[in-house]
Amino acid sequence: MKKGIIYAVLAYLSWGFLPLYWRLFTAMPAWEILAQRITWSFVFVAVLVTVSKQWKRLKSVGSSRRSAAAIVLCSIFISLNWFLFIWAVNNNHVIETSLGYYMNPLISVLFAVVFLKERLSPGQWLSLCLAGTGVLIMAVQYGHIPWVAISLAVTFALYGLAKKIAKLDVLLGLTGETIVALPVALGYLFYIQSQGTGTFASLPFFSILLLMLSGVATAMPLFWFAKSMQLLPLSLVGFIQYIAPTTSLLLAIFLFNEPFTEGNLISFSFIWLALIIYSFVTFKKSKERVVPVSQADAL
Template sequence: MKKGLGYAIIAYIAWGLLPMYWKLFGSLMAGEILSHRVIWSFVFMAILIVAGKGKWQQFRSLITNRTTLLLVGASSLLISTNWLIFIWAVNNGHVIETSLGYYITPLFNIMLAVLFLREKPTGRQWLAVALAGIGVLIATVDYGRFPWVSLTLAGTFGLYSLVKKRVTYDAATGLAGETAFVFPIALAYIIYLFATHQDAAWSLPPLTLIMLFLAGGATALPLLWFAKAASQLPLSMLGFIQYIGPSITLLLSVFVFKEKFSPMLLISFAFIWSALIVYALASIKVARTAAVTE
C-alpha cells in the first residue's frame, strides 16, 4: 500500500502540472494535439515493451485474449475522450472547470466502488464524502452554468479507473494495449490533416515541436504510475488522493493563467481539503486495525 500511495501522489502531481505543458501547443486544434499525444505515447510504450524482459510475450497474450482486449479497448476510448476534453478546455480558458471535474471524480469513484467492487467505506469515510460533496456543490453553484466539461472529465476518468481495476496485466502492458488500440485512429487523422493542408504541428518552432514529440513520455509516465497505484490501492482511497491534481490545477488557473476566482471557490476548496484530511485519518485507522487483526 505504501508503494501504491507513492505512485498515486507522483501521478497526480504530474497531472496537476500538465495544463502548463498543453498550453505550449495552444495554436493547434485539440484533435491534432490529441492525435500526436496518442502516436508518441504508442511509440514510447512500444520501446518499453520491446526493451522490457518478457513484456512482448505479455503484450501478445493481452491482444489475443478477447475479454481483456475488450476491457483495454474500453479503457482506451475512455481515456482518449478524457484527454480530448481536457486539452480543449485548457486551451480555451476553462482550466478552473477541469479542476472542478477532477474534484468531482473521487465522489464518482466511491459510488462505483460501492456499486461494482463492493467496497464498504466506514462512517468517517462517508463523512469525508459528505464534506467533499458540499464543496463540489458550492463550486458548481458558484460556476453559474451546467459544468459539462467537469462532468464529462469526472465520468470518463472514473469509469477508466474502474476498468483498470478489472485488468490483470501489469501497468506497462496494459498501457501499451490502450495506445495501440487508438493508434490507427490517431494516425489516420494526422494523415487526413496533412492531405487537406490543415496540419499545423510542423509549423511550430523547433523547440516546441520537440516538446510535442515528448508528449508520449509526458502522457505515459503518469499513466504508468497511476496504473501501479490502481492495482495496489482501494478505488475509493485512490479517488481521494486525486484531489492533489485538481488542487494544483486550480492554483495554476488563478496565479498563472489568471482565470477568475471567486471567494466561494475558496470556501469550496476548504471543504474539499477538510474531506481529504478526514478520509486520510479514517483510512489510516482502518489500515492499523487490519494490521492488528492479521
C-alpha cells in the same frame, strides 16, 4: 519508503504541472493534440515493450475476450479524459480540472457502490454528501453544472474500473490502450493533413520536438506512480495524490490568472472537507487491517 515517496511526489507533481505543458500548444485544436499524444505515446511504449520483449505477453492477454474488451474500454475512457483535460487547459478551465481531480477519489467510491456493490461507512457517505454540496454550489454560481470537472472525474473513475478488469501492468496497459486508439488517431491526422487544416507540419522545430516528447510526458509519471505503489502503503499514496490538483489550482490562480471567486472558495471548501473525512476514514480502515496481519506474523 523514502524512495517510494520520491516516486509518488514526482508522479503527482508531473501531473500537476501538465497544464503548463499543454499550454505550449494553444495554436493546435484539442483533437489534434490528442491524436499526437496517442501516437507518440504508442511510439514510446512500443520501444519499451520491444526492448523488454513483452509483445508475446501482451498478445496472450489480448486473446482473452474479457481482457480485450476491458482494454478497449480503458482506451475509450482515457482518451476522453485526455481530450477533456487538454481542451479545458487551453480554454481557461484549469480550476475546473483541479476540481475534477479532487473529486475523482469520491466518484470512484460512488462507483464502487453502484457497480461493485460495496458498502460505505457513515464517514464515506458524509464525504459524498459534502462533495455533492460543493458541486451544487459551483453549479449555482456558474449557472450550469461544472461539466468539465464532473466529466474528468467520471471518465477517470470509469477508467479505473476498467483497469481492474484488464489487470495489466502500467507498460502493457498503456501499450494496449494506445494500440486501440492509434488507428483513429492516425486516420484523423492524415485526414486533417490532406485537408490542409493540420498544424503539426507548420510548427517551429522546437514545438514539434516537445510534442514528440508527449509520449514520455504521458508514460513516465505512470511508471513513477506504479513504482510508488509497490513501495508505499495505499493510504500514504492517497494523501500524496492531492499534490496534483493542488498544483494545477495554484497554476490556474497565480499563473493563468483564472478568477477564483468567493463562491469557488466555498465550493472547494466543501470538497476539501469531504476529502479530509474520506482520507481519515480510509487511513483508519487501513490501520485496522494492518493489526491482525502483524499479530499473525503474516507477510
